[in-house]
Amino acid sequence: HAFSTPSPTAMPGTTERTISVKGLTRITRHGLFLSTALWGLGNALIAKTLPGLVFWGGFPAFFLGGCMHQDMRQRAVLPKEFYDQTSLLPFQAIYEGRNSLHEALEEMDHMKGTSIGVGLLLLAKVMN
Secondary structure, three states, X not given: OOOOOOOOOOOOOXXXXXXXXXXXXXXOOOHHHHHHHHHHHHHHHOOOOHHHHHHHHHHHHHHHHHHHHHHHHHOOOOOHHHHHHOOOOOOHHHHOOOXXXXXXXXXXXXXXXXXXXXXXXXXXXXXX
């Protein structure tokens, strides 16, 4: 659904919105930002030089700051219920009982993601 469902934070409209929380949004509001921050953190931890540490360490700082900034801007637009049911940190809303992992997994289209991933791997293999 991530490719076919508009992002709730990208939809123009009035200050009163009804947004259903589903799929990856049940796990975290910022899936791409946090996965990129985690990628940077992992690389920063194994960096062997100071420039490498600074470069990769910038990813978590930039993307975590971006998550908080986006939340700050969107709180004026999105309904309070959206934030009551979701979390910035992955699985926090599920751990606190504000959402359901079972429902999140049911709503995500695993075959679409798997197909895209396999397609990208095959494309990378052909390009090399």
